[in-house]
Amino acid sequence: xxxxxxxxxxxxxxxxxxxxxxxxxxxxxxxxxxxxxxxxxxxxxxxxxxxxxxxxxxxxxxxxxxxxxxxxxxxxxxxxxxxxxxxxxxxxxxxxxxxxxxxxxxxxxxxxxxxxxxxxxxxxxxxxxxxxxxxxxxxxxxxxxxx
Amino acid sequence: xxxxxxxxxxxxxxxxxxxxxxxxxxxxxxxxxxxxxxxxxxxxxxxxxxxxxxxxxxxxxxxxxxxxxxxxxxxxxxxxxxxxxxxxxxxxxxxxxxxxxxxxxxxxxxxxxxxxxxxxxxxxxxxxxxxxxxxxxxxxxxxxxxxxxxxxxxxxxxxxxxxxxxxxxxxxxxxxxxxxxxxxxxxxxxxxxxxxxxxxxxxxxxxxxxxxxxxxxxxxxxxxxxxxxxxxxxxxxxxxxxxxxxxxxxxxxxxxxxxxxxxxxxxxxxxxxxxxxxxxxxxxxxxxxxxxxxxxxxxxxxxxxxxxxxxxxxxxxxxxxxxxxxxxxxxxxxxxxxxxxxxxxxxxxxxxxxxxxxxxxxxxxxxxxxxxxxxxxxxxxxxxxxxxxxxxxxxxxxxxxxxxxxx
Numbered sequence: 024x025x026x027x028x029x030x031x032x033x034x035x036x037x038x039x040x041x042x043x044x045x046x047x048x049x050x051x052x053x054x055x056x057x058x059x060x061x062x063x064x065x066x067x068x069x070x071x072x073x074x075x076x077x078x079x080x081x082x083x084x085x086x087x088x089x090x091x092x093x094x095x096x097x098x099x100x101x102x103x104x105x106x107x108x109x110x111x112x113x114x115x116x117x118x119x120x121x122x123x124x125x126x127x128x129x130x131x132x133x134x135x136x137x138x139x140x141x142x143x144x145x146x147x148x149x150x151x152x153x154x155x156x157x158x159x160x161x162x163x164x165x166x167x168x169x170x
Numbered sequence: 171x172x173x174x175x176x177x178x179x180x181x182x183x184x185x186x187x188x189x190x191x192x193x194x195x196x197x198x199x200x201x202x203x204x205x206x207x208x209x210x211x212x213x214x215x216x217x218x219x220x221x222x223x224x225x226x227x228x229x230x231x232x233x234x235x236x237x238x239x240x241x242x243x244x245x246x247x248x249x250x251x252x253x254x255x256x257x258x259x260x261x262x263x264x265x266x267x268x269x270x271x272x273x274x275x276x277x278x279x280x281x282x283x284x285x286x287x288x289x290x291x292x293x294x295x296x297x298x299x300x301x302x303x304x305x306x307x308x309x310x311x312x313x314x315x316x317x318x319x320x321x322x323x324x325x326x327x328x329x330x331x332x333x334x335x336x337x338x339x340x341x342x343x344x345x346x347x348x349x350x351x352x353x354x355x356x357x358x359x360x361x362x363x364x365x366x367x368x369x370x371x372x373x374x375x376x377x378x379x380x381x382x383x384x385x386x387x388x389x390x391x392x393x394x395x396x397x398x399x400x401x402x403x404x405x406x407x408x409x410x411x412x413x414x415x416x417x418x419x420x421x422x423x424x425x426x427x428x429x430x431x432x433x434x435x436x437x438x439x440x441x442x443x444x445x446x447x448x449x450x451x452x453x454x455x456x457x458x459x460x461x462x463x464x465x466x467x468x469x470x471x472x473x474x475x476x477x478x479x480x481x482x483x484x485x486x487x488x489x490x491x492x493x494x495x496x497x498x499x500x501x502x503x504x505x506x507x508x509x510x511x512x513x514x515x516x517x518x519x520x521x522x523x524x525x526x527x528x529x530x531x532x533x534x535x536x537x538x539x540x541x542x543x544x545x546x547x548x549x550x551x552x553x554x555x556x557x558x559x560x561x562x563x564x565x566x567x568x569x570x571x572x573x574x575x576x577x
Contacts, residue, residue, distance in 0.1 A: 035325065035326060035327035037325075038324055038325050038327065038329075039321055039324065039325045042318070043316040043317070043321055044318050044321065045318045048319070048321065048322070051322075052321075072443075073322060073441070074319040074322035074323060074441060075319065075322070076319065080433065080434070099341070099442075099449075100337050100338075100340045100344070100442070100449075101337070101340060102328075102333055102340060102388045102389055102390075102391075103386070103388065103389035104327060104333060104388050105386045105387060105388065105389065106385070106386075106387045106388065108329055108330055112327070115327075118327055120326040120327055120328045120333065120337070121326075122337060122442045131443065132441075132442055132443055133322075134322070134323045134326045134328065134441055134442055135326055136326050136327070142389065147340070147341065147344040148344070162321075164325055
């Protein structure tokens with residue numbers, strides 16, 4: 024299940040091996056094991072929010088439900104990290120952190136990474152699809168690439 | 171009834187300026203106290219007069235320890251604004267509020283930096299080596315000492331302030347057609363200002379060619395878009411305007427201050443959920459309105475703008491948020507030469523700013539504001555009566571303060 028250390032071109036340095044999840048966030052990570060992207064939605068007013076914070080800023084209630092998303096989206100913004108901030112990151116630059124508007128979850132954005140694409144080819148507004156990085160038995164991270 | 175014009179900055183004090191890490195073996199506390207004593211001396215006040223500590227970002231110096239080490243007889247107020255360099259301009263606003271409320275009489279605001287490897291201000295927040303040290307939790311047993319929400323943001327590798335602001339800058343370029351040439355104009359204009367000041371850290375000319383030849387750190391930002399790192403401390407003393415008029419310097423009145431932001435912009439630094447209309451902004455539009463209203467002035471009245479410049483694109487976004495140009499038009503605005511000292515419509519960072527003068531998160535902007543209104547600045551704006559100082563766009567509270575020359 025676990026993919027090789029550098030499984031995707033321009034993936035970021037590995038920072039997490041576990042999602043450090045609690046009951047609030049675990050459904051998201053459970054779904055990632057099936058390569059299913061989800062997003063938390065307020066059970067009361069229906070507003071999406073990311074990360075899955077404890078309160079809905081629109082109606083001030085707490086309960087959420089996870090909704091399956093199609094796994095497509097649009098690039099909202101990105102950067103290209105070229106300078107490694109620690110020796111560990113040197114093998115991974117350049118990498119491309121990205122803010123993504125995921126289809127099906129209006130008002131909530133994913134902070135993730137663009138992979139398998141050259142930095143010069145990345146453009147805000149481009150259509151994306153999710154790809155999966157199986158880091159460990161408990162952590163599968165969504166990345167994004169050109170749709 | 172507001173605190174408008176009821177308190178004034180009466181003293182400024184600065185330690186020697188050091189390159190990163192070069193202040194050792196001095197301690198941060200050594201430098202914090204040295205700057206405070208110099209500021210009190212400049213104000214013709216004494217440690218016995220000092221009774222308030224109005225800090226930001228933790229300073230980072232503990233008021234209690236300072237009071238003990240300096241022998242302050244009575245501490246009547248001590249607090250720090252939350253967040254980081256965003257509070258620089260607001261710290262004197264807080265001092266003015268505290269003095270106006272009768273809580274304290276003489277407040278010091280300061281910042282001290284010592285950029286040694288173990289404690290760099292603005293350094294990376296989630297070094298790869300730190301995560302394996304997570305204690306407890308994991309495998310759905312909760313987060314332990316790691317927030318469960320962190321797994322939704324931290325793995326992307328956005329691990330320094332520069333990364334965060336690059337994300338905003340990239341969106342600004344997309345949304346409004348802003349170009350790297352516009353970032354360069356901020357850097358070059360400020361370098362030109364710094365080169366006229368012997369105390370400024372950056373003295374070599376900076377050309378557009380130099381700018382484009384520099385290595386990229388995090389696209390769209392290159393080396394020159396990032397502030398430098400330095401060591402040193404700067405302090406300012408605030409007291410009531412009534413008392414200030416008996417002191418040697420022309421009082422620099424605190425005319426208006428804004429310390430806050432909007433909730434939906436509170437994640438400016440971190441998870442990028444801001445609404446489309448304010449994503450590529452400095453998060454200061456609310457603060458600007460509140461500050462101008464209190465001071466009963468507008469951007470057209472400001473003679474010199476001292477805008478916190480940790481990253482050059484944030485100067486552009488502040489020009490918009492503080493209403494010097496319409497939203498989205500800061501690029502062409504600077505390209506037309508508007509921020510240049512001597513020729514521009516609104517001279518910006520006449521001291522060179524964090525980028526080229528000295529990085530003491532926002533304190534140099536306050537000092538330059540005071541010097542401009544005292545009439546003692548090296549790059550003196552002729553007849554300057556009103557200065558705007560801002561804190562660094564980051565988390566809430568973002569701050570801005572209008573300083574006014576006493577009549």
